[in-house]
Amino acid sequence: MQRMLTMIRKEFRQIFRDRPMLVIIFIVPVIQLLIMSFAFTSEVKHISCLIVDFDNTPMSRDLIHSLHHTEQFDLTEMTTDIRQIDERMKRWQVQMALIIPPHFSRDLERHLNPQCQLIVDGVDGNTAGVALGYARGILSNFQEKWTAELTASSFHNDVHIIQMTERMLYNPDLRSQQFMVPGIVVILLTILPMMLSAMSLVKEKEVGTLEQLMVTPLKRYQLLSGKLIPFLLLSFFELFIVMSVGITVFKISMNGSYLLLACLALIYLMTTLGLGIFISTITHSQQQSMFVAWFSMIFLILMSGFFIPIENMPLLLQKLTYLNPMRYFMTIVRDIFQKGSSLRFLLKEAIPMTLFGLMIFTLSVFKFQKRVQ
Amino acid sequence: MKSPDIIVKTENLTRQFGRFTAVNQVSIRINRGEIFGFLGANGAGKTTLIRMLCGLLKPSSGEATVAGLDIKRESEKIKQKIGYMSQHFSLYNDLTVKENIEFYAGIYGLNRKQIFQKQNEISKQLQMEPYLDSRTSDLPLGLKQRLALATALLHNPPILFLDEPTSGVDPRARRSFWELIYQKAAQGTTIFVTTHFIDESEYCHRLSIMDNGRMIAIDTPESMKKRYKKKSMQEVFGFLIREKGI
Amino acid sequence: MQLNGHRIRTVARKEWYHILYDFRTLFILFLMPVVQLIMLGYALNLEIKRVDLAVLDYARSPESTHLVNTFKGSPFFHPFPYDGSAANMDHLFKTHQAHAAMIVPSDFDRQQQRENDISVQFLIDASDANRATLIQNYCNRIIAEYNQNNTMSLSSLFDLRSTIYFNPDQKSAYFFVPGIIAMILIMISTLLTSITIAREKEFGTIEQILVSPIQSQEIIIGKVLPYIALAIMEASFILLLGMIIFDVPFRGNVILLMMLTTLYIITALCLGLLISTQAKTQQIAMMMAITLTLLPTLMLSGLIFPIASMPRILQWITYLVPARYYLLIIRGIMLKGSGGGQLLEPILLLGWFTLFFFIAAIRRMNTTLER
Structure with missing residues (x-):
């Protein structure tokens, strides 16, 4: 001892x-x-996002706006030149791009199912996947909200929507x-x-x-x-x-x-x-x-x-x-x-x-x- | 039965590293109180032999006892009975002189009072009062070497193994070091020392010359000189390596 | 200043033998990137693939079963029924049986008759915040799907198509092969060089060399050359490994990348030399090299975690990490086929760092060696 x-x-x-x-x-x-x-x-924040808006109507801007007010995305600028996407990605200036097609709002009103496109830089595969997930989530939420508004005004009141309420256990602030x-x-x-x-x-x-x-x-x-x-x-x-x-x-x-x-x-x-x-x-x-x-x-x-x-x-x-x-x-x-x-x-x-x-x-x-x- | 006066005894002690034989069938008997020297060039097998006797290495074959204890089975008991000092001096450079003494004394199981006594004794004997609280790394080499010897002797071991204790030390320090060794031998401590300085071999009571792992001669320096009709050990060593060496 | 090629070669050869004889270090230097490549290439996948969902169904009606089946239809969710009480659900999370739980209220059907909005509660284990967010998104999507299927008038308004550029299968190896190259180059160029020079200092061998007719610049060049060779060998080894095992593409200009890699290696070597002038022992050199270069390269260069997600202050610090620029360059050239013009900004910034550290290293070396 x-x-x-x-x-x-x-x-x-x-x-x-x-x-x-x-x-x-x-x-x-x-x-x-x-x-x-x-x-x-492991959070992914501030993904720089380029917006290619061919429509440029209140509705398209509304859609863009839904991405704008999040911590996940930074909207860098707007352009109507599709070649900018590749160029900007090669320069590491943007990581994601959202393309809104021409006549987006017109097609929307006519129920023609216009197609928006998300382009992601896949070099960092994980960030890309997470970013896509975020964007899809935000946009589909938005779509739902829109649908609800549209249907509420044009149809009668028998639509049932399931709402999700969530409780985050152990770490409610998600830190x-x-x-x-x-x-x-x-x-x-x-x-x-x-x-x-x-x-x-x-x-x-x-x-x-x-x-x-x-x-x-x-x-x-x-x-x-x-x-x-x-x-x-x-x-x-x-x-x-x-x-x-x-x-x-x-x-x-x-x-x-x-x-x-x-x-x-x-x-x-x-x-x-x-x-x-x-x-x-x-x-x-x-x-x-x-x-x-x-x-x-x-x-x-x-x-x-x-x-x-x-x-x-x-x-x-x-x-x-x-x-x-x-x-x-x-x-x-x-x-x-x-x-x-x-x-x-x-x-x-x-x-x-x-x-x-x-x-x-x-x-x-x-x-x-x-x-x- | 072995005679009580034989304190170290080896019988065909051999150690191989792979295909290389570092120590080849060495048989020696060392008496109590003797200063026994091992002379040989670097790589002759001296260090390997000492390490086996201290229980640091297992022999490949052969037998040996130190203080009547078998080196294969009772190496831990042997460690109570021996002091060991290698060419690295093995002191902690970042501790002070006092702390080094305190540490090794504690390892050997001395109590507080004994440790204090030892510190005083050593500092008087080696005249190192002014150095007691300075870092060991700041000591002059000769002093460091004598301090290492003093720490190896803290528990008054009956046998002391010295592995090239004087390499790198100036001649004056070497002489005062040997004086210490003589004092210890006079008190009955058996001393086993390896060296590659031929002049030092004259200080030994008995001497063994090693070359390439084999022991090529064993005798007192005097009778070696007489037998081979040479004036100095220098010549004896040269002659033996030429005639019997490989 | 006249440099003697023969003397430099002599020093370089000696250093090369040092490297070869220390086979443990060499072995690790080659094994480490392989392990990292396999782990990060195959295993790093932050997206979740499987969510174990406990379902506490109080309604037990055809409608609620339909809801559960919608979840079953997704590749992510593995729902399983849970019969205990809601209060005991804690166990499910503590024993790691479930990542999330869904509670369907008993009046699920009746609510559907009466009101517009029916609320279904989800409990999500948020101990991993990122995973919780992803699970929440997945749930959202499934619920939206259920709503669409159930309410005819709710057909989707617009479609969302996604395209992934440069790495359509999102293979993480694409991302990490360049990253591991950047790290191993720092490791060899900064860590090993600073340690070897510190070792010569510690053992006093550097004085031996300094008194010989050899010039200090020759020593430095001679010592550093074998490490450059080793670094380039390792980088090519990792690159080949990535291309063979993981089919990592090389889309850009090889010569451009080699030139810029040399720039990066020089920066790293100068850092190593700077450290070695400061450090007296191997241990200190090691510590400085790890904290000043290795850890920042690992954590603050965007090697694993995206810089944009870090807090502001940390983002500013990343501008001081040369690997940040090199990563943009190597990933840009290899994976995107970016040209020199497109990478002008990181190239210029890396260049400035190289110049700065080069001058600093030369000046420090001269003052310390002449003393």
């Missing part, structure tokens, strides 16, 4: 003496949180940060412990002090826990900082139990710290370990459902995500934050995550031998 404390004290001394390290631990995550939660939004910030918490709880533990072990290896420690009677578990406990404590401190920023700056609501979150985070940290040890055993320099850690990070994030919904992935990749411990923790943290789920609802995630944690941790502890290669 005393040996372990000696190890822990030394580790803290080294961390707090290393200025770049302090910046990595205390400042970088907050900046990352601030930037990522603003930048990583995407409510979804992203808990995700970023997970990412930070992965990067930090993994990189720090890997780099600090490899650094001792590079300098030669690890060899010195190996010839002392210090037991393997004492050595490793002396290394890991400081990072564990720091990670919790990190969790605390990031959550306070999330709650105060982004006004994220935390609907679940802090205790449950902390317990499950502890289990998850076993996984990430274990991965850190593992990386340190397969690399020889800090540069290498950083690269390996960075690479695993990207892989874990992409497969976690952080911003790519898992159910949209091809089946094979979906199955692969079950091997990703971050996937489970991502769901857990988001559910605790937003839905206030209790452990009962999270067992499906918590059990595999615990198993992974135990497995990865034990394996890497065994891989870490008190011997040189």
